[in-house]
Amino acid sequence: MKHSEYPRLILLMLPVAIVFLAFFLLPMARLILIGGSGENGFSEYLSIFHTPRHFESLVSTVLLSAAVTIAAVIISAVTGVFLERNRFPGREVLISMLTFPLAFPGVVIGFLVIMLAGRQGLANEISQALTGSRLVFAYSMAGLFTGYLYFSIPRVILTIMAAAEKLDPALEEAARSLGASRWQVIRDVILPALKPALIASGAIAFATAMGAFGTAFTLATNIDVLPMTIYTEFTLNANFATAAALSIVLGTITWLALYISRSIAGSTVAAAA
Amino acid sequence: MTSDQEVSTSIRLEACAKTFDDGTRALEPIDLEIAGGETVVLLGPSGCGKTTTLRIIAGLEAPDPGGRVLFGSDDVTPLPIESRNVGMVFQSYALFPNMTVRENVAYGLMVRNVPKPERAVRVGEMLAMMHIEELADRRIDQLSGGQRQRVALARAIAVRPRVLLLDEPLTALDASLRERLRIEINDLLRSLGITAVYVTHDQGEAMAIGDRIVVMRKGVVAQIGSPKDIYYRPANAFVADFIGTSNRLTGHLSNGALSFQGGSIPWQRSEAAELTVMFRPQDAEIVAPTEAQIAGRIANVYFLGDRTKIILEAIGQGPIVVETTAQADFVIGSNVGLKINPDRIFEIDGET
Ligand SMILES: Nc1ncnc2c1ncn2[C@@H]1O[C@H](COP(=O)(O)OP(=O)(O)OP(=O)(O)O)[C@@H](O)[C@H]1O
């Protein structure tokens, strides 16, 4: 690059730089500072790990998000590859139905879970009719899991279908000609080829689950996910420093997860190229 | 290769037709017998059913009901590809991108649970045979096209398949590399003594590699024969045109001579009133008009270095192509005589 091009380049970068500064860096810096402005100072960040309520909230959010991510990736991988491989009447309708929840806000998804697994829900009615026992899980971890899974699947499945479309059928045929069973073909050919898509879409699903609020809010469960805890600290307790510190921790963990998965996916993409 | 390998497997196709789900009739019922150790080339224009035939042999496609595929005396028709013990080489190489060269070559042995020490020995042998030892730990994306095809070959033969099936293995390579690998593959097939089916649409490749060539057209076998047979005794005009350049003369037979525009040739070999004969460009020569029974006019001359290609007009129905190594000056527009080697003129079915 010629030296004379630098001023022009800087000029072109200016709008992005301003937006980045104004809407990202400055609020972030402010948030970090607020997190340290409480009576505990910057040890507020550490207190999250000492306050049982906060720490439990953090752990359960991470576990829930991880479980939802794994389940969503497995379900979407099987379904996505199947949908990509098979042509049947109603396929298009099924795909658009699977991706439907993309447009729903969390509140609607929480509402759907209540209709499914609430006291007057479908699951309960069926269970009462069949076995006579009550089945209500909308307000438990299972309800949260169901709701989160519901909005995670569409995000994952579209990415996986796009990757499955690019699978080279000759690779599978080559493996089979060498004597590989169906399971060995999946293990040695299909999964390695889908790996970057699985990791990338899994990372998105994880980040979305970590930050999800509406669903948890609507279900008003007794499990506090981190966004709910932040909301409580902020609006009810007016505890700005704690809310800010929790936000930063939430953001950092999610960012770390994305970063790690990106570097894993990046190295496998290079290996697969 | 080793003593535990059975005598080369013969292949037999019986009435194998193929109609795809969408109704495409890719293959009319075809019967084909391939002897053990023989290399048979399937040759034909795009879409004639070469790949489909190969995939039926491989077990990747099932023939329409009634068709049978036999390896030796085993009826393998109901067996899927993973149970047929075939080696396959694809035009796109189809190497596993997530594995090294060594892991690719070892893959078939690994899924067959060959013990590790034996696996390593066999893989070493294969790498040495294909001259790719120094590439063993490379990733696939670090190989050239020719190297990839060598790895693909090594991977296919490492499992000691009963038959080797190759679908246009050289098409993706450049001309000089194609030539070199063609020779290598030829040597390899001879030294392994393995039964091989080789698909190509390149007639030069077919001639060089095939013990026999199956010329196909629109899902039908047009001719089966040795390369020489196919070249000099094409069964019909389609084969004649597909294999190299051919000249055709259609005319009336009377008094022991076949006459057409521009002259006649003596012809005692058949009774028909109207017939078509063919000859190859190198089996005729340009002479002075007085020295030949056929007269024409030079329409075009192409100097090809070692040869000269001359297009003649005013003979028969179409242009006549003659190739000569003579160094004479051929002048466009001049009237010349055409002399055809009588031993190299053949009657063919004129329908295309
Ligand atoms: N899966 C399929 N479904 C429908 N039609 C098919 C399918 N595979 C091949 N065909 C059709 O069958 C015919 C023969 O195809 P095939 O692939 O055997 O040709 P080919 O001789 O190998 O041609 P090429 O030289 O282009 O590879 C073609 O008309 C092709 O369009």
Ligand SMILES: [Mg+2]
């Ligand atoms: Mg083909």
